[in-house]
Each structure stands twice: as structure tokens, then as C-alpha cells.
Amino acid sequence: MTTTIIYAHPYSKSFNNAILKKVSEKYKSDYRVIDLYKEEFNPVYSSNELSLFKYGETEDDKVEEYQKILKESSKLVFIFPIWWNGMPAILKGFIDKVFKMNFAYVDSPRGVEGLLTNIDSVDIVTSSKSPTWYLKFFSGNAIQKVFIKSTLKQAGIKNASWKNFGSIKKSTKKQREKFLKNL
Template sequence: MKVVIVFNHPYEGSFCNAILQAVSNGLKKGNHQIDLIHLDRDNFNPVMTAHDLKAFRDQKPIDPQVINYQARIERADHLVFIFPIWWELMPAMTKGFIDKVIFPGVAYGYTNRANTRMKPLWTQIKGVTMLTTMNTPKALYWAIFGNAIKKAVILGTLWKTGYRNLKWMSLNSVKQVPHQKRAKWLNGIEAKFAQLKN
């Protein structure tokens, strides 16, 4: 199975990088093919320009980097997002990736004339997994902030455009938990991805 990982964290010593390593180790154990889109190393420009908006309207992407990402995802069986939660949502590069890469006519199409119902066009993708880190406790993130990232990405983007088999692994209170618990998380993630099936 081909797995495309979309990764966003600028600091190599971050826990997100440890998660990326655990996911990659697990996928290798499962004999899966990995294609890493590292937004920070790629110097991805998240800004939606006037030209990008026109391309969005015309359903014809023009940014060469975006076109490259889209072609790679089109060949994927499973898509993985790894990023931190900052101020209850995703960093700018992840948001820009969603805005500029999940594109009408490429990632999704419409099933009615009013353009209100959507269908997925990356038909080979059978599942999407999102892994996030945050320092907010899980109960607080749910009760006060309403699981904002789930609403924005899982429901408001992926489910809305017709993708199914969507999973979110939230690693909370990262700064507060002991090293042993972090290690347990990483071992569990590696084991999960070693057994990944769509």
C-alpha cells in the first residue's frame, strides 16, 4: 500500500518528529511504500494569492509545488497528516496545504448543478489518519474549544468532500506527560501503522 504523509513542524527535536519516525517505522514493518511531503523542508508557501484563487475558481491549479503534491496524493492508498495544534488549530502551512492542494476538480468534484454536494476524486484513497499534538488537556479541548481541529479538518474538509474511513489520533498535554508515557504512545503508533489496512 502506498501511504503519503503530510508533515508540518519546523523543529526537528519536536514530538511531532518523533511521531513521524514512529509512523514511518511502523509502515516499513508493514512493507508499505512511504511518500513524505515535508512542508517545512519544502518551504511550502501557504499563502493563497489572487492567482491561486483564480486557479481555484477555474479548477486548474497553477502552482508547480501544488501540482506535484496533488499528483503524489492521487496515487496514494492512504493519507496521513501529522502536525501540532497551535492556538487550538493547525499551523499556517497545514492550513495553506488544505486551501491550496485540496482543490475542486482535483481532490473533489460536485454531484449537482448547485455545487452543494461533493464527491472525492482521489478515488484510490481508502482512508485518512490525522495525528496531532497539543498541550491542552483532552477534556478541556472538547468541552471548551469544541474539538475545533476535528470540525475543521476531519468533518469540514475531508468528510465534507466525500472521503471516508477518517481517523484522528490526538496526543494531549504533551509537555506535562512523563517520558515513559510518550514512549508508550510512540510504541503504540508504530504498532498501529505496522498493521495498517484501509
């Protein structure tokens, strides 16, 4: 089992890219990166792809490739910016298309039963223009409430943490370096 980093930022000189480099150093060679922009992942459901949803099937080769990687992973690290108080559309599309029925979950008499129990933990590392306290207390806390406590939990992932570097636009180089050091 290995660590899989799911990275969602289009700009190679972003702070998120610095986070990716720092996290990659931590895992040395025992990790894989799914760079959604670099790999030109298409997050949009086509009509035909959506018709396969009820069977948990796909016509997208990338989806099958990513599912195989996730099944071989024991840890996930998501790295992305907070845009409009949540994750970028490409990452939401990744979740929609890859976390399919019969792969990430099944419907059971008690509701959704998660199948990604091979994943022991998830670290979510984000950056935002908004302060972290604002995201948590005034804009709905989408990462904690929706992504961690709903989506990941329904997929069978019980151990997840979130670390955000807020107020990035006002941050100093020293503050950014300290955040990276503490990762």
C-alpha cells in the first residue's frame, strides 16, 4: 500500500505547488501523484457516462486508472486551493466520477456503506484568500462538514484531517515558509 497525492491546481508557481513539493519530499519515493490539471482530467459527466452511473460503470479510462490507484492506496493527501469556499470544480468532478457506486460505496438497507476501507487516513491541505476562521465559522465549513464528515465518511474513510493556510494574499514569505516547515 502507498500514499496517493491528489493535486488540483493549474499554476506551477502557486503556493499549492510548493505544498505539493514539500509533501512529496516527506514521502520520499513511496507515493504517487494524481495531478488533475496536468493529466487533463475531464470532470464533466457526459450524457452517456451519466447513463452508466446506476451501474457504477464508466466509459472514462482515467476513472478506471484512478480507481485502481485508490484501491492500492492506504493514505490519501488532497492538495488544492479553496475557491468560493469549497474545492475547485475539477476536484469535485473527480469525486463525482471516481467515487462511484460499487467502487466507493454500495447502497444498503441502512443507507450508504463505504467500500474504501483500505484507506487508513486522509490529509487535506489547502490554501485560501479567506482566513481559516472565516471558512470554518461564517462560510459553512464545506471542507469539514461536507467533504470530511459526509463524502469521505460515506466512502468508508474514517480518519481525515484538514490543514488550511488562510489569508494567503496577505501572508509574508516567512509565514508561508513556516507553514511549509510545519507540514
